[in-house]
Amino acid sequence: MKSSHIFASGALALVIGTGAVLADPIRDAIDARQAQFTLFAYNIGPLVQMAQGDIDYDSEIAQRSADNLAALTHTHQDRHWPEGSDNASVDNTRALPSIWEDAEDFASKFADLRAATAAFQEAAGQDLASLQGALGPVGNACAACHDANRAEE
Amino acid sequence: MRRVIALLALVGLIALGGWVWLTRPVPLEEDALAGLEGDAARGEAVFWAAGCASCHAAPETEDEERLVLAGGQRFESPFGTFVAPNISPDPEHGIGAWDFEAFANAMLRGISPEGQHYFPAFPYTAYLRADPQDVADLWAYWQDLPHSEAPDAPHEIGFPFNIRRNLGVWKRLYMDDGWAVAGDLTEQETRGRYLAEALAHCGECHTPRDALGGLDRTRWLAGAPNPAGDGRIPDIRPGTLGWSQSEIAGYLQSGFTPEFDVAGGSMANVVRSLSQLPREDLDAIAAYLLRVEG
Known part of the structure; x- marks a missing residue:
């Protein structure tokens, strides 16, 4: 009984140890940035639905969602985009190597998104027309970077 | 021997005649545009629906810039790369010197004012279903679009696809006005x-x-x-x-x-x-x- 116990905990240690050896910082970074884009999409959802007339305009939800979008653009991005996490190097990412080849352009596109979400934050809570007017530039900022730096599905 | 040569020449001539006939551009009937008056305000909706700016605006343009149909976007295909031309109303670099009939023949028949076939990268195979009134409205709207002096870049199409005349046969195969x-x-x-x-x-x-x-x-x-x-x-x-x-x-x-x-x-x-x-x-x-x- 005792010896089987020792054997079991040895096996367990081996499994955990192997897991630690296999920990993949590139994969972790990709998971983190994909989670970030999920947050973008989740917060822009009600704003798009209001702009399209699918749900009623609610200034409080609009303001809070726009606040979140703007806040997300202020997170530091450096650890989300390590070298070697492009779609030519690893699977399960659509991040094109252009992000690293022209890092300056990538940074400037992210800055464009920050500016568009800041303007949107000013407008979204005012009324529906203001929200609709300021949503376009946010979408354009998303699309500009997807155009340049994201592979087609 | 002489008869053989004469016979071959005759067969050649007939083949050439057939090719000339099969590949000839077929413009709109003379009365197809009779009595049409364009309405520029209505033409704007036609402009956006037809997606003119999607291909003919300069690369990477947004908002108001998209009304400048300067051309320059590149479209890759198995036959080579097509480069969108300047179709702004500039009379020298764009299509400002055209009349409505020339515009309608381009849109609805894929034929240039010089009587050449356009490559079907220009989607006249779709536009041929358009209501001529919409084309007249679009042409009226066109007149006030901004001018561009951007020169056209040549298409990069290899032989034999660069022979426009042969597109006459292609059009006979694929110009289908059904839905x-x-x-x-x-x-x-x-x-x-x-x-x-x-x-x-x-x-x-x-x-x-x-x-x-x-x-x-x-x-x-x-x-x-x-x-x-x-x-x-x-x-x-x-x-x-x-x-x-x-x-x-x-x-x-x-x-x-x-x-x-x-x-x-x-x-x-x-x-x-x-x-x-x-x-x-x-x-x-x-x-x-x-x-x-x-």
Whole structure:
């Protein structure tokens, strides 16, 4: 009984140890940035639905969602985009190597998104027309970077 | 021997005559445009529905810049690379010296004012279904568009595809003015079909092509390889897409998918144009798309 116990905990240690050896910082970074884009999409959802007339305009939800979008653009991005996490190097990412080849352009596109979400934050809570007017530039900022730096599905 | 040569010459002449006849440009009938008066205000909606700016605006332009039809965007294909020309109303570098008849023959017949065939990268195979009144309205709207002095870049098309005259045969094979989606349609679906098949030319990218570059209309909107290389142009038949009518219309209006992702690639340009249309037209396109088989 005792010896089987020792054997079991040895096996367990081996499994955990192997897991630690296999920990993949590139994969972790990709998971983190994909989670970030999920947050973008989740917060822009009600704003798009209001702009399209699918749900009623609610200034409080609009303001809070726009606040979140703007806040997300202020997170530091450096650890989300390590070298070697492009779609030519690893699977399960659509991040094109252009992000690293022209890092300056990538940074400037992210800055464009920050500016568009800041303007949107000013407008979204005012009324529906203001929200609709300021949503376009946010979408354009998303699309500009997807155009340049994201592979087609 | 002499008779053989004479016979060969005769056969050659007949073949040449057949080629000349088969490949000749066939312009609009003389009275096709009779009595049409263009309305520039109505023409603006035609402009956005037909997606002129999606291809003819300079690369990477937004907002007001998209009214400058300077050309310069490059379109890769298995036959070579097409470069969109300047079609702004500038009389020297664009098409400002044309008259309405020349414009209508370009749009509806794919023929230049010099009587040459245009390459079907210019989607006259869709526009040929357009109401001549819409073309007249579009031409009226055109007159006030900004001028560009950008020079045209040549297409990069290899032999034998660069021989425009041969396109006469291609046109005989593929200039089909029928509708891809037939049957009983509601008024809204019929409007959507007109917008999608005659003006917005969705099928040009979303329908696969055969070896000669003609659309395979039996697989209408079933998706196709991306001629620019990466990935595929998606299958947008309702069974595959799975979006509701308001989700499709909303996407065309805002560029956001039902998952609130944002279109990139060439579809971003299409949305920039279509989003200028009234919502009821986008609802109509969506209603039509839900009627596509598959």
